[in-house]
Amino acid sequence: MWRASGQLFVHVARKRILSGPWDRPAAFMSTLLINQPQYAWLKELGLREENEGVYNGSWGGRGEVITTYCPANNEPIARVRQASAADYEETVKKAREAWRIWADIPAPKRGEIVRQIGDALREKIQVLGSLVSLEMGKILVEGVGEVQEYVDICDYAVGLSRMIGGPILPSERPGHALIEQWNPVGLVGIITAFNFPVAVYGWNNAIAMICGNACLWKGAPTTSLISVAVTKIIAKVLEDNKLPGAICSLTCGGADIGTAMAKDEQVNLLSFTGSTQVGKQVALMVQERFGRSLLELGGNNAIIAFEDADLSLVVPSALFAAVGTAGQRCTTARRLVSFLHESIHDEVVNRLTKAYAQIRVGNPWDANVLYGPLHTKQAVSMFLGAVEEAKKEGGIVVYGGKVMDRPGNYVEPTIVTGLDHSASIVHTETFAPILYVFKFKNEDEVFAWNNEVKQGLSSSIFTKDLGRIFRWLGPKGSDCGIVNVNIPTSGAEIGGAFGGEKHTGGGRESGSDAWKQYMRRSTCTINYSKDLPLAQGIKFQ
Numbered sequence: 252m253w254r255a256s257g258q259l260f261v262h263v264a265r266k267r268i269l270s271g272p273w274d275r276p277a278a279f280m281s282t283l284l285i286n287q288p289q290y291a292w293l294k295e296l297g298l299r300e301e302n303e304g305v306y307n308g309s310w311g312g313r314g315e316v317i318t319t320y321c322p323a324n325n326e327p328i329a330r331v332r333q334a335s336a337a338d339y340e341e342t343v344k345k346a347r348e349a350w351r352i353w354a355d356i357p358a359p360k361r362g363e364i365v366r367q368i369g370d371a372l373r374e375k376i377q378v379l380g381s382l383v384s385l386e387m388g389k390i391l392v393e394g395v396g397e398v399q400e401y402v403d404i405c406d407y408a409v410g411l412s413r414m415i416g417g418p419i420l421p422s423e424r425p426g427h428a429l430i431e432q433w434n435p436v437g438l439v440g441i442i443t444a445f446n447f448p449v450a451v452y453g454w455n456n457a458i459a460m461i462c463g464n465a466c467l468w469k470g471a472p473t474t475s476l477i478s479v480a481v482t483k484i485i486a487k488v489l490e491d492n493k494l495p496g497a498i499c500s501l502t503c504g505g506a507d508i509g510t511a512m513a514k515d516e517q518v519n520l521l522s523f524t525g526s527t528q529v530g531k532q533v534a535l536m537v538q539e540r541f542g543r544s545l546l547e548l549g550g551n552n553a554i555i556a557f558e559d560a561d562l563s564l565v566v567p568s569a570l571f572a573a574v575g576t577a578g579q580r581c582t583t584a585r586r587l588v589s590f591l592h593e594s595i596h597d598e599v600v601n602r603l604t605k606a607y608a609q610i611r612v613g614n615p616w617d618a619n620v621l622y623g624p625l626h627t628k629q630a631v632s633m634f635l636g637a638v639e640e641a642k643k644e645g646g647i648v649v650y651g652g653k654v655m656d657r658p659g660n661y662v663e664p665t666i667v668t669g670l671d672h673s674a675s676i677v678h679t680e681t682f683a684p685i686l687y688v689f690k691f692k693n694e695d696e697v698f699a700w701n702n703e704v705k706q707g708l709s710s711s712i713f714t715k716d717l718g719r720i721f722r723w724l725g726p727k728g729s730d731c732g733i734v735n736v737n738i739p740t741s742g743a744e745i746g747g748a749f750g751g752e753k754h755t756g757g758g759r760e761s762g763s764d765a766w767k768q769y770m771r772r773s774t775c776t777i778n779y780s781k782d783l784p785l786a787q788g789i790k791f792q
Contacts, residue, residue, distance in 0.1 A: 284321060284385070285329040293329070293385075295378050296480040304331040304475055304503030306482050307342040308349070308496035314338060314504060319476050322388030322624040323614050323659040331475040334502035339511050342467065342500045346438055347517060349495035350465035354435055361461050362412025367488045368457070369405025372398055375484060379449070379477075384615040386476050387448055388624045388660070389576050391616050401453030401481075404745050404761060412461040415766055426780020433770045435463030436543065437519035440512040442533075444524045445471035445626050446579045446682075449481060451547070454749065454760040455522045455769075456485075456499065462769040464520075467500045469512060473627065475503045509533075516540050520769060523547070527680075527706065527754045534756075545768050546756025547749075549680045550708030552731075552740040553586040553701045557694075558595055560713035564737055566602045568711070569686070572739035574610060574664045577625055578684030581755075582709040582733065582741040586677065587688045588697055596690055600668065603686075604650045607664050612655070624660040625683060634662045634683035637676060646670040646687070672700045680706065694719060702730045708751030709743075711735035732759070 283300050284290045305312040314333035321328055334342070353361070372379065380395030387394070417431025439459040443451045448470055456466050470478035482501040489496050502508050512518050513536040522545040523533045530548040537544040554572060556565045572584035587603075589596040615623030625631050631654060638652045651663030664684040670677055677687050691697040701710055710729040713736075714720060720736050722728050732751035733743060743749050748763035750756070759765040785791060 283318075283327050283329050290328075290385075292378055292381065293476075296375065296382060297483040298329055298382075298476060298480060300329050302329060302331045302476065302479050304479060304501070305334045305338045305342060306479075306486060306496060306499075306501040307345040312338060312503070317472055317475060319386055319473055321385055321659075322626050323385075323616075325628070325659060328386060329476055331479060331503055333472070333475070333504045334508055336507060336511070339502050339504070339508055342497070342502050343438070343515065343517050345495070345497040346465045346467050346500045349497035349500075350435075350437055352495055353460075353465055353498050354463045356463075358412045358415060358461055358463065361463065362409040364488065364492060364494065365405050365412070365457050365460050366409045367492070368485055369402045369409075371484050371488050372405070372481075373402050376402065379480060379484075381616055382477055382480055383449060384623070386474050387445060388615055388626050389446075389579075390620050390623050391618055393576060394615070397447060397450045400450040400745060401457070404450075404453050404457045407745055407762060408457040408461045411458070411766060415462065415770070417772065422776065424778075424784045424786065426778060426782060427784075428777045428779065430775050430777070432773045432775050433462075433767070434773065435459075436769060436771050437464060438517060439464045439466050439769060440515075440518040440521040441466055441468045442509055442512065442521070442523045442525065443468070443470050445474050446576065446581070447524075448474040448477040451524050451760070452478075452481065454745070455545075458761070458766050459520075459769045460498070462766055464769055465498050465500070467502065467512065467518065469502055469504055469508050472503070472505050478503055510536070513537055514540065516542065519543065520545060522758070522760070527756075530756055543768075545758035545760065547581070547758050547760060548751075548754060548756040549706050550581045550583070550740075550751060550755060551586070551678065551680045551704040551706045552582055552584050552709040553588060553711075554584045554740060555588045555691075555697050555701065555710075555712040556595070556599060557712065557714040557716065557719065559715045560595075561715070561737070562595075562598060562602065565599060565713045566606060568713070568737075568739040569599075569603060570606045570610075572711075572741045573686040574607070574622060574684050575741055577623055577662075578664070579626060579630075579682050580741050582743065583682075583684075584686065584711075584740045585680065586672075586700075587686055588672075588691050588700060589688060596688075600649060600666070600688060603666060603688075607650050607666065610664060612661065622664065622684075625662060626660065628660055630682060631660050631662055633681060634665075634685065637679070637681040637683060637685055638665060638667075640676045640679075641667045641670060641674075641685070641687070644670060644674045644676055646674070646676070651684075673703070678704050694722070698723070698728060705754040706751065707731045707753040708755045709733040709735070709740040711738060711740050713737050731755075
C-alpha cells in the first residue's frame with residue numbers, strides 16, 4: 252500500500268520520531284497535544300503522554316522511545332516505548348501459548364468474541380476515527396470510515412465462523428470417506444503501513460481469529476498511538492471473557508522487530524502491507540525458512556474513460572480516486588487515460604481542474620474538510636521530486652505542483668498532462684496526489700497501457716459498451732486484482748477479496764475465500780470398512 256513504508260528495515264522519519272530517553276523535561280511534556288485541553292479526548296482511548304507499546308497479556312516495553320506527530324501541524328502528540336528484542340521473544344512465546352487455548356475454542360464461539368470486538372470498536376468509533384485523523388492525517392470521515400471497516404469485517408467474520416470448512420468428496424473405494432480438513436496455521440504476524448492503520452489490521456485480525464489463530468501486530472512507527480489504542484480495545488474484550496490477552500499481541504517497533512518477524516519460524520504466516528521493494532525482501536526472508544507470506548504491496552492504478560463515458564461519473568470518480576486520503580491509498584488513481592477526441596479530453600481536464608480548485612483543505616478532523624496533509628515531511632519531499640521529474644520528462648503541470656503555504660505537510664493536488672505513457676515517472680508509484688492524464692487511440696492500446704506497469708492492484712474503465720466491459724473483465728483485459736467498471740479505483744467493499752497481481756504481491760485479504768490464507772489444508776481419507784482396497788485399483792499381495 253505504501254511505497255515509502257520501509258518500516259521493516261528503516262525507521263521512517265527517524266530523526267523526527269526518536270525522542271531520546273524515557274525521561275524528558277516537563278517543558279517538553281507540556282507541549283504534547285495530549286496534555287492540551289482540546290485533545291483531552293485522547294485519554295478516552297486509554298492513552299497517556301507516555302505509552303507502553305508492547306502487549307502480550309500485560310503492557311510493557313523496554314525498547315526505544317518515539318514521539319508521534321500530527322501531520323497537520325507537525326506538533327508532537329504523545330510518546331510510545333517500543334519493543335526490545337527481549338520483548339519480542341517473550342511476546343511470541345506468550346502468543347503461541349495463547350494460541351493453544353484459542354484453537355480449542357469452537358469456531359462459532361471464536362466468532363462471538365470477534366463480534367464483541369466489533370461492538371467495542373463501534374462504541375469508540377468517533378474517538379478512534381478522530382485519532383486516525385490526528386495521527387495519520389486523513390480526513391475525519393475517512394478516519395471514522397476506516398474504523399467502520401474494521402467493525403464491518405468483524406460482522407462478516409462472525410457469519411464466516413459458521414461456514415469455514417472443506418468439502419466431503421466421493422471416494423473411489425467402498426467404505427471410505429474423503430474429506431478436506433482446514434486448521435489454523437498458528438501464529439499470524441501482521442505488519443501494517445501508516446495509511447490504513449486500523450482497517451488493514453482489522454481485515455487480517457478478524458479473519459485470522461475466527462480461523463483459530465493468534466495474532467502478533469507491528470504497526471507503522473508513525474502511527475503507534477493508533478496501534479496502542481486499538482489493542483487496548485481488543486484486550487479488554489479478551490480479558491472480560493477470561494481469555495489470554497496474548498491472542499492479540501502487539502509489538503510496536505521498527506526495523507529490528509519487522510526483521511525478527513520475517514525470519515521467525517514461530518510466525519506461521521506473515522501478512523505484510525507496504526512497498527513492493529520492502530515486500531520483496533520480506534518474501535525472500537520468509538521463503539528462506541519455507542514460511543508463508545501474504546503480501547499487499549503497491550499499486551499504480553489507471554482510470555480509463557472511453558468516448559461513450561458518462562462524464563458526470565468520470566470526474567467525481569477521478570477526483571475521489573486521485574485526491575482521497577491525499578493520494579496515499581494503495582488504490583489511488585495515478586493514471587487517467589481519456590479518449591483521443593479533443594472535446595472529451597479537454598472537457599475532462601477542464602472539469603477536473605475546476606473540481607480540484609473547489610477542494611476544501613484544512614485540518615483533517617474538521618468535518619467540512621475533504622483534503623488533508625501528507626503523512627510526513629519526507630512524503631512532501633517525494634512529492635516535489637516527482638513533480639520535477641515529470642517536468643523534466645515533458646509533463647505540463649495544469650494544476651497544483653507546489654507545497655501549500657501553511658503549517659503541516661500540505662501539498663497541492665496535482666494534474667500533469669503531456670507525458671508519454673511509457674515515461675519513467677509514470678511507472679513510478681509516488682505516494683502523493685499526482686494524477687497523470689493521457690490520450691489513447693483504441694481499446695487494445697489502452698488495455699495494454701493499463702497492464703504495462705509492474706503493479707497490478709486496481710483499475711477501472713468508464714463506458715456503456717457491454718462488449719467492451721466483458722472484454723475488460725476477461726483474460727485479455729485488466730490484469731489487476733480489482734477490476735472495476737464505472738466506479739473509482741478506490742473504495743473496495745469488504746465482501747470481496749482485496750489484493751493484486753504482479754508486484755502487488757498476489758495476496759488476498761478481507762472477503763470471499765481469503766480466509767483460506769490463514770489456514771492449512773489436509774486431505775483426509777477414512778476407512779470405515781473391514782477391507783483394505785488401495786487407490787487406483789492397485790493389488791499389493
